[in-house]
Amino acid sequence: MSSRDQTDEKLERLVSNLLRDQPLRQAPASLETRVLGVLAARARLPWWRRGIASWPASVRVPVIAGCAVSVPLVWVLSVWLVTQLIAVVRSSMAAPLTTLRQTGHALGSLGTAATDVVQSIPHEWLVGGVIATALLYVVLFALVALGYSLLYPRHQISKVQLT
Amino acid sequence: MRSYQDMVFSTAVRLTANPAQAEDISQEVFLRAYEGFENLRTSPKVGGWLKTVATNLTLNHLTRHRKRWRLFSEVFSDDSREEELESAAAVFDTVLTELETDERRARVERALERLPDHQRIPLVLYHYEEMPYQDIADRLGISLAKVKTDILRGRVAMAGLLTQSGVGAPDEQRQRHPSPTRGTRS
Secondary structure, eight states, X not given: OOHHHHHHHHXXXXXXXXXXXXXXXXXXXXXXXXXXXXXXXXXXXXXXXXXXXXXXXXHHHHHHHHHHHHHHXXXXXXXXXXXXXXXXXXXXXXXXXXXXXXXXXXXXXXXXXXXXXXXXSOHHHHHHHHHHHHHHHHHHHHHXXXXXXXXXXXXXXXXXXXX | OTTTHHHHHHHHHHHHXXXXXXXXXXXXXXXXXXXXXXXXXXXXXXXXXXHHHHHHHHHHHHGGGHHHHHHHHHSOOOOOOHHHHHHHHHHHHHHHHHSOHHHHHHHHHHHHHHSOHHHHHHHHHHHTSOOOHHHHHHHHTOOHHHHHHHHHXXXXXXXXXXXXXXXXXXXXXXXXXXXXTTTOOO
């Protein structure tokens, strides 16, 4: 054991001796009065404001029995209420759901008809249509560019002359 | 209640160093005892039960200020020098051998009250409640090393406080124990 450890032990022993020799601190005289005061105030409370453990047996037993019965009762009532709620929601949503379903069917039929029409068109026609559309766009772009180059500078010149 | 009120109050006041708080805690201890009066009345362990409840309620009360504990628990190291420990031991030796009993008890009580919480609480739990280091660490939620360091520093600081109060107080000892919080890096 090192010298440091020996000093540690000696210090611990001395402090232990010193502290264990200390007498108990005297509790304030007010402590007993305070405790008894709180107990008296609690005793003055009516039984229903105290904990259920201190209720009279004639009240406690029916309350506990009532609680025990109310648990399955509340469960059954909740299930019944949820069932009723689901039935009401279903009946109120029936008409809008039918309309929605019919609209869906109609759109589906239209889609099928459009698919049939597209499938009935020869492949070459479709390619030709795409090429023709592209060409038309090119022509349109060329016409717009030509119009702009012809009309816009003249308009600018006329504005300059006016000022 | 009269048989145990001093013991309950002492347990609380030594941990809190605050007589008003200790009285509140003691009141709560006796109210709880009253709730279990039927069981306690015949039990031979009523004293132990009251002491345990008093200690637990006091520690619950103190650990509400947990941030302070955590702050102190983050920064510690045992940097006490052997000369400091020897000097502290000499002070306690002097207190035990040279002072009159009443004066010694009064000074020790005052020195204990003046220790900072993080040193006084583990010191009281170790020496008065005889709790092992590990139990103190678990109860306070701090490391074992921190508990050991705080208890050691608490002893040295207490020696310093006793020296300041004039116990065998050569000037060099006063310089060695300038403050109870010496060595706390916070």
